[in-house]
Amino acid sequence: MTAPQLTSESPPPPTRGRERLVDGKLLIGIGAVALLLVVSLFTGVYDVLGAEGGGEMFAITRIPRTIALVLAGAAMSMSGLIMQLMTQNRFVEPSTTGTTEWAGLGLILVMVLVPSAGLLTKMGVAIVFSFVGTMVFFLFLRRVTLRSSLIVPIIGIMLGAVVGSVSTFVALQFDALQNLGVWFAGSFTSVLRGSYEVLWIVLAVGVAVFVVADRLTVAGLGEDIATNVGVNYRRVVLLGTGLVAIATGVVTVVVGNLPFLGLIVPNVVSMIRGDDLRSNLPWVCLLGIAIVTICDLIGRTIIMPFEVPVSLILGIVGAAVFIALLLRQRRHG
Known part of the structure; x- marks a missing residue:
């Protein structure tokens, strides 16, 4: 795969010194997010404190929902950060590259072809389709000579629209349009004990991203620079794409579409702290969790x-x- 070339509108390579991974500000941020999660635990129509069976309802619905907020928010924020590094573009994330739409296509095909398929089967197919869709996006990107910051996400949005249309057509043919709408609604309403546990997979994705963070950062500078410093560019891009596909596939199956989360969070963090993936990762996860939780509370x-x-x-x-x-x-020109 040929690396996207740096342009005058591409995000600049990291120029700041590496920030400390853990500091007082991060601890304050963790405390603030923890307070939001406590509010989430006790927000809802059902009175888990005073009503009969409140404790059971708390364990069945509120705790799983709050855990899902944490895992989904962190996963999609990390996915956006990785994709922006690999494409050298600030406006790229799973919902602007067609990755989410490909996961939805995989889901609808499983439902049509194997109606009795379990959650793990749906998740596996969604991950495979997410990976294939992201690689298709990169292949299209190789053919584009004009690499302005807006052309790249426009290509992804167009590809996503085409794939979404195919999914809608299939759903209409097999009377499954309502299911497709539910998947893409992006809601934590149906998250219950026994139906969200596969989301823990994204925790392993987060650990993997942290381990290979330096390689992903170097790969984000382009194939020539990465090769010169001894990094196998294509292997790192495949690894990054695989991690994004896993996170997107799992979140899409359990929660649905969370649009623009991977766009908002990495940009805000990068504007404040620079572009080092490893030191930014905790902040990206925290801000992603906070934004999803606040939106869910609203x-x-x-x-x-x-x-x-x-x-x-x-x-x-x-x-x-x-x-x-x-x-x-x-x-800024």
Whole structure:
């Protein structure tokens, strides 16, 4: 695979010294996110403190939902960070490269071809389709001569639209459109004990990202530089793509689509702390968890006793941040 070439609009290589991995600010951030998670545990229509069976309801719904918020928020934020490094573009993440749509196509095909398939089968197929879709995106990227910061995500969004249309067509043919809509709604409403545990896989993904963080950072500088310092560029890109595919596939199966999360978080963290993946990773995870939790709390309370899908809130916030980033780039030339 040929590396995307650096352009005048590509994000600059890291220029700051490496930040400390753990400091007082990070501990304060952990405390603030912990408070948000406590609020999440005790927010809902059902009174888990005073109602009969409240303790059981707390264990069945509130704890799994809060754990899912943590794992899904961290996973999709990390995925965005990895993809932005590999493409050298600030506007790339799973929902702007078609990765999420490919995972959805895998899900609908499993449901149509193997209706009795279990959760692990659906997850495996979604991961494979996510990987293939991301590699297709990279292949298209190789053919593009104009590598402006906007052309790259436009290509991904177009590919995602095509794949999403295929998924919709298949769903219409087999009367499964409602299922497809539920998958892409991006909601934690259905997260219960016994249905979310596969999300723990993304914890292993996070550990793997931390272990290979330096290689991913070097690969983000381009194939020539990576090769000169002894890094196997293609192998690292395949590894990064595989990690993104696993995270996206698992989250899509359990929760659904979380749009723009991987776009918002890495950009905010990079603007404040620079571009070193290893030292930024804890902050990316924390901010991703915080944003997902806040959006979920808004969705739970804004029309209580009903809920608004978290993807709706994220879409509004993400679109606003996307526009702000475009305006910021224009001001800086």
